[in-house]
Amino acid sequence: MKYYLLLLLLTTSLFAFSQENTIELTDDELNETSENASFDVIENVPIYKGCDENMGNQALKECFDEKLKKLIAKNFNTNLGGALNIPDGTIVKISVFFKISTNGEIIDIKARAPYPELEAEAIRVTNLIPKLKPGYQLGKPVVVPYYVPIKFQVSNIETSENQKPPIHRGCDEIFNYQLLADCATDKVKDYLIVSIDYELADKLFPLDKTTQFKVSFNINKKGKADNITVQAHKKEMAVEVINVLKRMPKFKEPGYKNGKPIDTKMSFLVTIHL
Structure with a gap:
């Protein structure tokens, strides 16, 4: 066991x-x-x-x-x-x-x-x-x-042995299920933080030092992000985040269950500093 x-x-x-x-x-x-x-x-x-x-x-x-x-x-x-x-x-x-x-x-x-x-x-x-x-x-x-x-x-964890989370490039040397999932989340957060249009963010939130948004999406069977939704304080920021996620490179591998690729849901909160 x-x-x-x-x-x-x-x-x-x-x-x-x-x-x-x-x-x-x-x-x-x-x-x-x-x-x-x-x-x-x-x-x-x-x-x-x-x-x-x-x-x-x-x-x-x-x-x-x-x-x-x-x-x-x-x-x-x-x-x-x-x-x-x-x-x-x-x-x-x-x-x-x-x-x-x-x-x-x-x-x-x-x-x-x-x-x-x-x-x-x-x-x-x-x-x-x-x-x-x-x-x-x-x-x-x-x-x-x-x-x-x-x-x-x-x-x-028989279910975890039969199921594997999506593998982000840079996380492939990790073998623990939960650590793999955490690593993928961290990599996507890092990608968002460096890819957001900060000039747009400054215009939208001129008096704020930070802003947050919640992202939810699938990593599909091909390793790409789809079904993206974003909750943000401004519509323009939500649109920007969606566009950034659409440009995100493919994951190295999609999630798997019982040896077959599956769509895998990801959802988390991101804070950016303005």
Whole structure:
């Protein structure tokens, strides 16, 4: 039997974390001081390696989340589900809490899960986070609490073995089903971000620093995008995004099910910085 992960990664304030009653914290940990600032309210969030420091706080938080999600998905030992004899279909929740120190190091890692082996694995993977640029409040580095909820689903993935997502060029060396799908989404997002007409976007949103749009489309049996729909704040932007997706190069391979090519739905939100 093989296993896979469902990962839900959200940043949250220390207060919101304590309200969920998912982990034990001391009174000292709950007291936010000038040396301890929530990720939600800090003036300058910690910066994950590879994120553009020139982006705004919200974009940096999103980049942080995405980098952390990929790190966990790549390194978490999914074979633990079988080793622990967890019943097929079980969804196990793991709560991970840590702090980002004033030096940008990950400290005070804690994890709660139904199995100590999963707690240990969550802590091991969290220790793989590279050193960060620390968060700043009032011009001084501060300790920043961070909470990561992980859902670990044990499943006999026979359906995933018989089904393959569309493969984008540049993702073909990945063999994990979910990572392949995530890689394809990231590649399409990158394509959209570099291909949008920013002069048009500036005219449409002259007072905004960012704008968002939601795209939905199929990768058809030939690997091309079709049945494209876009939700945007301006009709002209929706038209621009549709035209960009129509010009998108073919995927290396379409999705497959039981050895036959299929149409595969993709849908996600994109943020561009103006």
